[in-house]
Amino acid sequence: xxxxxxxxxxxxxxxxxxxxxxxxxxxxxxxxxxxxxxxxxxxxxxxxxxxxxxxxxxxxxxxxxxxxxxxxxxxxxxxxxxxxxxxxxxxxxxxxxxxxxxxxxxxxxxxxxxxxxxxxxxxxxxxxxxxxxxxxxxxxxxxxxxxxxxxxxxxxxx
Amino acid sequence: xxxxxxxxxxxxxxxxxxxxxxxxxxxxxxxxxxxxxxxxxxxxxxxxxxxxxxxxxxxxxxxxxxxxxxxxxxxxxxxxxxxxxxxxxxxxxxxxxxxxxxxxxxxxxxxxxxxxxxxxxxxxxxxxxxxxxxxxxxxxxxxxxxxxxxxxxxxxxxxxxxxxxxxxxxxxxxxxxxxxxxxxxxxxxxxxxxxxxxxxxxxxxxxxxxxxxxxxxxxxxxxxxxxxxxxxxxxxxxxxxxxxxxxxxxxxxxxxxxxxxxxxxxxxxxxxxxxxxxxxxxxxxxxxxxxxxxxxxxxxxxxxxxxxxxxxxxxxxxxxxxxxxxxxxxxxxxxxxxxxxxxxxxxxxxxxxxxxxxxxxxxxxxxxxxxxxxxxxxxxxxxxxxxxxxxxxxxxxxxxxxxxxxxxxxxxxxxxxxxxxxxxxxxxxxxxxxxxxxxxxxxxxxxxxxxxxxxxxxxxxxxxxxxxxxxxxxxxxxxxxxxxxxxxxxxxxxxxx
Numbered sequence: 001x002x003x004x005x006x007x008x009x010x011x012x013x014x015x016x017x018x019x020x021x022x023x024x025x026x027x028x029x030x031x032x033x034x035x036x037x038x039x040x041x042x043x044x045x046x047x048x049x050x051x052x053x054x055x056x057x058x059x060x061x062x063x064x065x066x067x068x069x070x071x072x073x074x075x076x077x078x079x080x081x082x083x084x085x086x087x088x089x090x091x092x093x094x095x096x097x098x099x100x101x102x103x104x105x106x107x108x109x110x111x112x113x114x115x116x117x118x119x120x121x122x123x124x125x126x127x128x129x130x131x132x133x134x135x136x137x138x139x140x141x142x143x144x145x146x147x148x149x150x151x152x153x154x155x156x157x158x
Numbered sequence: 159x160x161x162x163x164x165x166x167x168x169x170x171x172x173x174x175x176x177x178x179x180x181x182x183x184x185x186x187x188x189x190x191x192x193x194x195x196x197x198x199x200x201x202x203x204x205x206x207x208x209x210x211x212x213x214x215x216x217x218x219x220x221x222x223x224x225x226x227x228x229x230x231x232x233x234x235x236x237x238x239x240x241x242x243x244x245x246x247x248x249x250x251x252x253x254x255x256x257x258x259x260x261x262x263x264x265x266x267x268x269x270x271x272x273x274x275x276x277x278x279x280x281x282x283x284x285x286x287x288x289x290x291x292x293x294x295x296x297x298x299x300x301x302x303x304x305x306x307x308x309x310x311x312x313x314x315x316x317x318x319x320x321x322x323x324x325x326x327x328x329x330x331x332x333x334x335x336x337x338x339x340x341x342x343x344x345x346x347x348x349x350x351x352x353x354x355x356x357x358x359x360x361x362x363x364x365x366x367x368x369x370x371x372x373x374x375x376x377x378x379x380x381x382x383x384x385x386x387x388x389x390x391x392x393x394x395x396x397x398x399x400x401x402x403x404x405x406x407x408x409x410x411x412x413x414x415x416x417x418x419x420x421x422x423x424x425x426x427x428x429x430x431x432x433x434x435x436x437x438x439x440x441x442x443x444x445x446x447x448x449x450x451x452x453x454x455x456x457x458x459x460x461x462x463x464x465x466x467x468x469x470x471x472x473x474x475x476x477x478x479x480x481x482x483x484x485x486x487x488x489x490x491x492x493x494x495x496x497x498x499x500x501x502x503x504x505x506x507x508x509x510x511x512x513x514x515x516x517x518x519x520x521x522x523x524x525x526x527x528x529x530x531x532x533x534x535x536x537x538x539x540x541x542x543x544x545x546x547x548x549x550x551x552x553x554x555x556x557x558x559x560x561x562x563x564x565x566x567x568x569x570x571x572x573x574x575x576x577x578x579x580x581x582x583x584x585x586x587x588x589x590x591x592x593x594x595x596x597x598x599x600x601x602x603x604x605x606x607x608x609x610x611x612x613x614x615x616x617x618x619x620x621x622x623x624x625x626x627x628x629x630x631x632x633x634x635x636x637x638x639x640x641x642x643x644x645x646x647x648x649x650x651x652x653x654x655x
Contacts, residue, residue, distance in 0.1 A: 006589050014329060021336065021351065028348050039615055042343035042350060045607045046336065053332045059325055059648070080588050087378040091581065094374075094556055098573055101560070110560075114553050121381060121549035128550075136554060140561065148211030150565045 003078045004067040011060035018053040021046070086120065093117050106152040111137045164286075167516035175216045176521065183223025184528040185536070190224065191231020192543045193551065196376075197244045198228035199487045203373045204558045206365065206495055207565040214499040215514050219521045221495050222471075225488055226278060226525045229431060229468045230533050233270040235544050237460075238263055246431030246467035249439040253452065253459030260455050264537075268402040269457050270464045271533035273413065276406065277465030278526040280417035281424070281472025286519045289508075292480040296505040299481075301616070302623055305609025306633040308602040311483045312595065313637045314428030317644060319592040324644040326591045334599020335606070337362050344608050357571045364494045366563045366576035367600060371593045372487060373562070374580025377555045379587060380548050399534055409458045412442045413465050420466035424473025427485035428598075431467040438466035472522065478503055479515060483602065490597050498566055 025043050093116050100109035114133035123129060144150040183205075190201030201224050209217025232244030237254035250270060257266035299307075312335070316327040340351045341361030352358040397405070406413060416438035423434035442462035443452045452459050475492075477483045482504035484490040496503050501511060508515055533540070563576035583593055617623035625631045 003589065010589060010591075014333070018336075024351065028350050039345065039611055040619075042346060042348040045610065046339040046350060049332055049336050049339070053329065053336060056325060056329045056332060060329065063325065082585065082588055084382045087381045087584065090381050090552070090556075091378060095577065097556075098560065098570070098577065102570065110557055114557065117553035117556070118549055121552060123547065123549040132550060136557070140557070143208070144211075144561055144565070148208065150207065150211050150561070151568055152561070153564065153570070 001080055001082060002068075003080050004064045006080055006082070007060060007064035008068065011057045011064060015054055015057035015061065018050040018057060022050045022054075025050070089120055090117055093120065101153045105154050107137055107141055110140060163290075163512050163516040164520065167513045168520055170215070170513045170517055173213075173216070175213070176219055179212070179216055179220040180223050180521070180524055180528055183220040184227040184525060185532055185540075187224035187227020188231035188234075188529070188533060188536075188540050189543050191228035191243045191247075192234045192540050193546065194235055194241045194243050194544075196551070196555075197232070198225055199372050199491070200376050200555065201228050202488055202491045203368050204555055204562060206368075206491060206498075207558070207562040209495055210498060210565050214496075214501060214511075215517050215521075217499060218492070218495055218514070218518060219525075221492055222475075222518060222522060223525045223528075225492070226468070226471050226522065227529055229278075229471060230271060230274040230464070230529050231540065232467075233274070233460075233464055234267065234537065234541055237266045237270060238541055239544060244431070246435055246470070247463070248432060249435040249463035250460055250467075252439065252463070253454070253456050254463075256453070256455030257457070257460070262455065265397060265402075265405075265457070266455075266460055267537045268397060268399075268534060269406055269460045271530055271537070272399075272402045272406045273461045273464035274468040274533070275526050275530040276413055277417040277420055277467070277469040278471060278529070279523065280414070280465075281421040281469035282519060282522045282526070283472075284418070284421045285472035285475055285522075286516075289476050289480050289515075289519075292476060293505040293508040296480050299505075299629070300627070301609040301612035302627045302630045303609075303633075304481075305606055305613055306624055306630040306637070307481060307483060308606040308609060310633040310637045311427040311477070311485065312598045312602050312606075313640055314426065315486070315598045316428070316592075316595045317640050318428040318430065318433065319594040322590045325648055326589075327595050330586070330591050330593070331595035331599045334596035335603045336599075337367075337596070338600050338603020338607070344604060345611055355571075357569065361604070362600065363567070363572055363575065364490075364597075364600065365498065365566055366572040367579050368487075368491050368494055368597065369559050369563045370576035370579025370581075371583040371597060372491075373555060373559045374576060375583025375587055375593070377552045377559070378580065378584045380555075381552045383548065399530075402534070405457060406461055409442075409461045411445070412438075412458055412462050415441060415445070416462045416466040417469040420469025421473035423466075424470030425476040425485070427477055427483060428594075430474075430486050431470040434470045434473075435463045435467040438462045468526075475518070479507060479518075480505060482507075482605070484598070487594050487597055490594075490601055493601060 025046050028043055093113060097109050097113035111133050114136055115129060118129055145152055187201060190196045191198065202221050205224055209220055228244060229246055232242055232247035233250045233254065234243060236242040236247040236250040237258050240251055240255045242248045242251055254266045254270065312331050316331040319327055340358055342349055342359050419438040419441065420434040423429045423437060439459060439462045442458055443449045446458055474485050474489050477485050478489045478492060482502060484493045493503060501507060559576060560573060563573045586593060613623050624634055
């Protein structure tokens with residue numbers, strides 16, 4: 001996708017974001033009661049910022065629309081590959097890791113996460129796959145839980 | 159006065175744990191600096207959770223050690239493989255790499271580490287002398303000054319980090335300020351954009367945002383590229399430490415000038431080591447007897463770049479410690495570390511925790527001595543780190559990110575937040591939106607809002623109050639100038655750059 005097309009979409013999203021938040025600012029509870037006599041109040045700055053954000057978003061929309069309309073060649077740097085297979089799959093594995101940490105326990109899921117993501121990112125040396133995940137997991141356990149006393153999430157395993 | 163505080167702080171530093179964390183922190187810092195794509199910001203973010211279980215001075219010393227070590231570490235791949243480990247080392251390439259190609263890689267590394275040491279030490283001296291004075295003056299600052307300084311800080315970071323588009327920087331800075339509005343408002347108990355989520359009552363927590371934006375997003379970006387095998391230039395037998403000092407002191411004018419430029423630029427929010435290094439390199443070339451030799455492997459170029467980028471470390475701590483205003487993402491993370499330990503940087507820190515502040519100054523001297531010794535005698539070992547595969551690095555970074563986001567509050571909500579900001583950061587990086595302004599907005603937003611509202615209460619609603627205070631007026635004038643200059647370029651020229 002062209003960078004300017006994505007900029008155009010980003011501009012629209014940011015404009016919509018500022019509009020929604022502006023409307024939601026009317027739902028702040030209790031500000032009339034809490035406001036001091038001469039205080040501009042808790043809605044003043046958010047609304048001012050959201051108006052600014054909306055104006056800037058419109059600028060981005062106009063700027064990218066002009067570029068798109070003129071169809072200026074952008075070269076290779078003008079193309080953005082937003083979707084990459086590896087980061088996407090890595091992200092999915094990371095999400096599963098966070099979820100499994102609660103279900104299975106931090107250490108078990110860390111071991112499995114490291115193994116899976118090393119493999120995904122192209123680590124194929126068997127000795128590395130056998131040594132690094134358990135060694136790193138053990139190190140994390142010793143360092144955080146034993147040495148620094150930082151509590152790690154537990155689950156049905158450990 | 160300063161000496162008395164120093165002596166008192168020194169006594170509090172006699173702790174084996176401090177020596178231990180420095181012995182770990184400095185080499186770790188050099189390693190994260192050596193690894194291209196990791197850098198000081200990711201390094202300090204990832205190591206932040208390690209400090210939670212430590213005493214404040216011990217934990218903060220470790221982060222400062224990583225911070226300072228990384229600035230030198232960046233020079234190693236710059237010299238040996240023509241790739242800056244950190245953006246700060248870009249100018250080191252210009253003469254460092256040609257030196258390595260000529261078979262003088264060892265000499266270039268020795269010059270880099272000695273220059274880093276001297277630049278760092280000079281910046282610590284300047285920091286120790288000026289910070290107490292600024293803090294003392296800042297004690298008299300009212301909300302009005304804090305409002306304009308906060309806005310100045312945000313605008314400067316937007317202006318400097320938005321190399322490709324000022325508009326995108328501005329959008330990010332404003333978004334950061336909007337995010338700072340989430341949670342209970344500081345002057346009342348009005349809940350804003352909390353959507354009934356208890357964890358958001360105290361605002362969006364800073365650490366998960368930092369972990370997500372700077373570490374998770376960067377790890378995802380790194381995972382896109384395949385493993386690169388860099389070929390190291392061979393290093394000759396280098397000269398001794400004393401001879402290396404002599405070689406650097408051959409360019410003492412450049413050394414001192416660059417160190418002062420680095421410290422000064424470091425103290426200005428939104429600038430950073432890359433700019434300091436570039437400015438001092440340009441100045442050194444202009445003032446040199448042999449400007450024609452620059453760029454072809456001339457040692458003075460390495461001295462200028464390395465002394466300046468390490469001098470930034472001391473300078474960058476000036477606004478953080480004296481005003482509580484971070485000037486870049488790394489000092490923003492440091493601010494997070496202070497807050498995590500229940501300390502609020504600012505002029506009162508010099509009164510309430512004098513031992514800690516002066517302790518940091520002393521620790522920085524030790525850090526630079528360690529950087530010198532480890533960097534000088536261990537450069538071959540650190541150079542070998544460039545061979546670590548990204549397939550190993552990326553999962554390890556993500557794993558530590560999990561602990562980092564979780565550890566402070568033992569909260570899975572924080573982990574979820576860091577994941578969300580990680581994805582957001584990844585997309586924003588792809589679209590060339592700078593990330594630093596979001597963080598600056600998030601940090602400085604509450605200071606700005608409180609400053610604005612309190613000032614307007616005092617003035618009875620008159621905005622002229624910001625012009626009646628001279629310091630506030632000066633910061634406001636600079637801010638308005640920067641905004642108008644950039645806005646003019648945006649509206650009236652075809653290309654805003």
